Amino acid sequence: MSPAKKQTHAQxxxxxxDNKTQLKESxxxxxxxxxxxxxxxxxxxxxxxxxxxxxxxxxIAGGHVLLEGLPGLGKTALVKSISDALHLSFQRxxxxxxxxxxxxxxxxxxxxxxxxxxxxxxxxxxxxCNLLLGDEINRATPKTQSALLEAMQEKHVxxxxxxxxxxxxxxxxxxxxxxxxxxxxxxxxxQLDRFFFKLNVPYPKHSEFEEIIxxxxxxxxxxxxxxxxxxxxxxxxxxxxxxxxxxxLKKQTVELILATHPDQPGAMDSVKxxxxxxxxxxxxxxxLLAAKIRAILEGRFHVAEEDILFFAxxxxxxxxxxxxxxxxxxxxxxxxxxxICEAMKARWDQDAAA
Amino acid sequence: MDPRFRALWGRxxxxxxxxxxxxxxxxxxxxxxxxxxxxxxxxxxNDSHLIQSPMLVKALIGVAVLAVFSAWINWVDxxxxxxxxxxxxxxxxxxxxxxxxxxxxxxxxxxxxxxxxVEQLNRESWSKRWPIKPSRWTLLSLLGLxxxxxxxxxxxxxxxxxxxxxxxxxxxxxxxxxxxxxxxxQWEEELEKNPNEALEKALKDAEPxxxxxxxxxxxxxxxxLELSRMEEQLAKMAEKMKSxxxxxxxxxxxxxxxxxxxxxxxxxxxxxxxxxxxEEELDEARKKYEKGEVALPDKNRRRSMAERMxxxxxxMAGRGQQQASQSMSEMAEGxxxxxxRQMSEAMESLQESLAREAMRQAMEQSLQAQxxxxxxxxxxxxxxxxxxxxxxxxxxxxxxxxxxxxxxxxAGIDExxxxxxxxxxxxxxxxxxxxQVGDEGDSQSMTLSANQGTQEQDAAYxxxxxxxxxxxxxxxxxxxxxxxxxxxxxxxxxETIRPQAPVEETQP
Numbered sequence: 001m002s003p004a005k006k007q008t009h010a011q012x013x014x015x016x017x018d019n020k021t022q023l024k025e026s027x028x029x030x031x032x033x034x035x036x037x038x039x040x041x042x043x044x045x046x047x048x049x050x051x052x053x054x055x056x057x058x059x060i061a062g063g064h065v066l067l068e069g070l071p072g073l074g075k076t077a078l079v080k081s082i083s084d085a086l087h088l089s090f091q092r093x094x095x096x097x098x099x100x101x102x103x104x105x106x107x108x109x110x111x112x113x114x115x116x117x118x119x120x121x122x123x124x125x126x127x128x129c130n131l132l133l134g135d136e137i138n139r140a141t142p143k144t145q146s147a148l149l150e151a152m153q154e155k156h157v158x159x160x161x162x163x164x165x166x167x168x169x170x171x172x173x174x175x176x177x178x179x180x181x182x183x184x185x186x187x188x189x190x191q192l193d194r195f196f197f198k199l200n201v202p203y204p205k206h207s208e209f210e211e212i213i214x215x216x217x218x219x220x221x222x223x224x225x226x227x228x229x230x231x232x233x234x235x236x237x238x239x240x241x242x243x244x245x246x247x248x249l250k251k252q253t254v255e256l257i258l259a260t261h262p263d264q265p266g267a268m269d270s271v272k273x274x275x276x277x278x279x280x281x282x283x284x285x286x287x288l289l290a291a292k293i294r295a296i297l298e299g300r301f302h303v304a305e306e307d308i309l310f311f312a313x314x315x316x317x318x319x320x321x322x323x324x325x326x327x328x329x330x331x332x333x334x335x336x337x338x339x340i341c342e343a344m345k346a347r348w349d350q351d352a353a354a
Numbered sequence: 355m356d357p358r359f360r361a362l363w364g365r366x367x368x369x370x371x372x373x374x375x376x377x378x379x380x381x382x383x384x385x386x387x388x389x390x391x392x393x394x395x396x397x398x399x400n401d402s403h404l405i406q407s408p409m410l411v412k413a414l415i416g417v418a419v420l421a422v423f424s425a426w427i428n429w430v431d432x433x434x435x436x437x438x439x440x441x442x443x444x445x446x447x448x449x450x451x452x453x454x455x456x457x458x459x460x461x462x463x464x465x466x467x468x469x470x471x472v473e474q475l476n477r478e479s480w481s482k483r484w485p486i487k488p489s490r491w492t493l494l495s496l497l498g499l500x501x502x503x504x505x506x507x508x509x510x511x512x513x514x515x516x517x518x519x520x521x522x523x524x525x526x527x528x529x530x531x532x533x534x535x536x537x538x539x540q541w542e543e544e545l546e547k548n549p550n551e552a553l554e555k556a557l558k559d560a561e562p563x564x565x566x567x568x569x570x571x572x573x574x575x576x577x578x579l580e581l582s583r584m585e586e587q588l589a590k591m592a593e594k595m596k597s598x599x600x601x602x603x604x605x606x607x608x609x610x611x612x613x614x615x616x617x618x619x620x621x622x623x624x625x626x627x628x629x630x631x632x633e634e635e636l637d638e639a640r641k642k643y644e645k646g647e648v649a650l651p652d653k654n655r656r657r658s659m660a661e662r663m664x665x666x667x668x669x670m671a672g673r674g675q676q677q678a679s680q681s682m683s684e685m686a687e688g689x690x691x692x693x694x695r696q697m698s699e700a701m702e703s704l705q706e707s708l709a710r711e712a713m714r715q716a717m718e719q720s721l722q723a724q725x726x727x728x729x730x731x732x733x734x735x736x737x738x739x740x741x742x743x744x745x746x747x748x749x750x751x752x753x754x755x756x757x758x759x760x761x762x763x764x765a766g767i768d769e770x771x772x773x774x775x776x777x778x779x780x781x782x783x784x785x786x787x788x789x790q791v792g793d794e795g796d797s798q799s800m801t802l803s804a805n806q807g808t809q810e811q812d813a814a815y816x817x818x819x820x821x822x823x824x825x826x827x828x829x830x831x832x833x834x835x836x837x838x839x840x841x842x843x844x845x846x847x848x849e850t851i852r853p854q855a856p857v858e859e860t861q862p
Binding site for chain 2: 018247249303
């Protein structure tokens with residue numbers, strides 16, 4: 001059942017690069033839209049700027065986000081506030097082991113009408129929305145998890161041989177708890193790969209914590225208003241894709257992705273030792289797309305090396321599989337990814353100086 | 355290419371070249387400091403090296419200029435320059451992107467990007483963001499170079515010049531000593547061909563000298579002293595041989611034998627002091643006496659002739675020529691008694707004495723030749739190290755370059771301070787027949803060859819000439835405006851060629 005959308009009078013702003021003046025204006029508009037969206041979301045979410053920012057970047061790129069963090073850190077609130085700010089239909093599913101795929105995507109139900117006739121009628125599941133919050137996604141069985149695969153990638157679902165498109169835009173923001181791993185089903189690699197970013201939600205700082213308490217226990221709880229509609233988000237995503245990337249930067253992106261592969265010639269020793277599988281080509285696409293959006297947000301008309309490196313961890317941390325030895329040695333994937341990034345940067349600097 | 359981009363690109367080019375040139379300059383400065391330190395260390399540790407101060411300074415300046423020039427004209431890699439521009443001005447790869455992207459694919463984006471960073475580059479201070487100035491260490495190295503270079507220049511210019519000259523002298527000396535060794539090898543070859551007791555002894559005496567030559571540790575003075583010692587030994591040997599020879603009596607022998615029948619050719623050879631020919635002619639005469647084909651004069655005349663021969667025999671005995679004396683006495687008796695056969699037997703014995711004398715003459719000539727070579731070697735060593743520029747490095751065994759072109763130290767000094775050379779026939783050969791005709795076995799002959807070259811006056815004469823020329827040189831040193839090092843060189847030169855041994859002989 002789709003909840004009723006809030007009424008909004010926000011107009012969709014067209015972003016254009018037809019001429020230089022329009023381009024410059026569009027870049028500025030893009031920044032303003034993004035800032036206003038983030039500001040609105042941050043009314044409810046205290047701190048977590050990077051998480052909010054990266055989540056919004058992933059959504060502009062049309063990607064899904066996997067949020068990992070302890071309970072009570074504001075993951076659900078974040079998703080809810082985004083949906084409010086974008087005037088998106090929002091659904092929340094609490095994943096449990098007994099959740100079935102039909103509970104997610106819907107099913108055909110046998111209906112008897114008043115005239116004594118009967119028919120099968122499709123009853124859509126909660127996936128038919130703009131923003132789906134999959135809470136504790138790793139608690140569902142792989143069967144149910146895989147039901148999300150088609151929806152996430154193809155933006156449609158197939159039920160009883162009938163393909164039904166999902167609403168546009170469609171985003172999945174899933175959460176998972178790094179603790180309480182008993183009775184959980186780790187997400188398969190194929191599904192992990194479909195998440196644009198995996199973001200680790202940190203514990204709020206002391207000052208942020210105080211602010212959270214202040215805001216949520218007062219008489220008036222902040223209300224998130226709609227900034228613009230989901231269509232604008234699609235427009236922004238389309239515009240961001242035009243950002244030019246120098247061939248050498250594309251090459252560097254590929255090099256960074258391949259650097260996570262232990263079987264590549266010249267792979268780092270730590271990569272050979274601790275990594276089982278490297279990132280997929282989809283990681284490269286994601287990296288470049290995110291870098292383009294960041295470049296615009298930084299007010300630039302081109303992608304820079306630092307944009308690529310900036311998103312290395314959120315893009316790669318769920319796409320690179322560490323082996324048993326890494327777990328045994330207590331190796332943290334983020335540290336390993338930092339090491340890879342530093343090594344690649346050093347190599348690129350050396351190439352430039354050669 | 356966008357004109358704004360082109361303008362900034364050109365500016366970046368120049369700045370990059372300037373940076374490269376500065377780095378090259380810094381590098382050459384450090385190189386200079388390093389070279390000077392090594393140079394100083396070498397100079398303090400051992401005063402022998404090849405680099406002279408003016409050359410070094412010029413070389414360092416040359417290296418610096420070359421380094422800066424090569425850095426300036428060096429090809430600029432656009433990618434590197436773009437990365438550098440991005441780095442210095444924090445353009446976030448804008449320059450690189452502009453360089454790599456074409457207008458068709460990202461025209462507006464690229465143009466907007468250029469606008470953006472051109473504005474930034476024009477706003478920024480290039481000298482502040484992309485500083486090209488020598489570092490503190492560079493200034494320190496420059497200061498060190500100036501202090502070190504100045505100090506060395508002031509302190510070691512003369513000394514190094516002197517050292518360079520000494521090195522040249524040492525090289526010339528070693529070359530000359532190699533020639534001396536060549537001379538000894540020639541002696542050995544000569545000895546193999548013609549056994550010669552005197553030569554064998556000379557070679558044995560020369561062994562210590564040859565060892566030192568092989569070690570190449572001799573200096574000029576030591577070499578000259580050793581050669582002088584050798585020369586003295588050879589002179590003594592020659593003197594001894596001369597004292598034991600028949601040569602002073604050959605004339606009287608000629609007079610004694612001339613009246614005898616068939617003895618005229620022998621007497622003529624003896625008058626010419628040619629012992630070998632005399633021995634051959636005596637052999638011819640002896641055969642006739644042996645066959646009794648000669649007619650002896652009457653008794654009175656034979657007696658007077660015998661008396662003359664006996665007096666000669668006594669003189670021979672007085673000079674230690676016992677065999678010759680006895681032969682002459684027997685000949686005198688045979689003559690007195692009128693028995694040619696007895697005379698022929700005595701002649702045979704006299705023949706042996708003459709053969710020995712012939713050998714001695716040959717050996718003496720050989721010794722004279724060796725002494726000549728020795729003097730040549732000494733002269734070459736003394737001149738070779740003292741003449742400075744224009745010295746002839748040709749080994750002394752070859753023809754000597756008589757053209758005196760020296761312009762440095764030694765100019766104006768007579769190159770023959772020991773007097774004109776005594777001329778002797780070069781490549782002279784003397785064949786000595788050993789044994790007598792009719793003797794059993796193969797006949798043997800010995801050929802003594804004088805080496806190429808010319809002989810000089812005896813050392814005794816050199817002492818007098820040396821004193822004259824030394825006096826002249828000292829006067830010149832006192833009167834002429836010569837550098838101190840040159841004056842020292844002149845004194846050293848005369849010191850090294852001072853004939854010591856003959857001086858001692860002249861002061862009994």
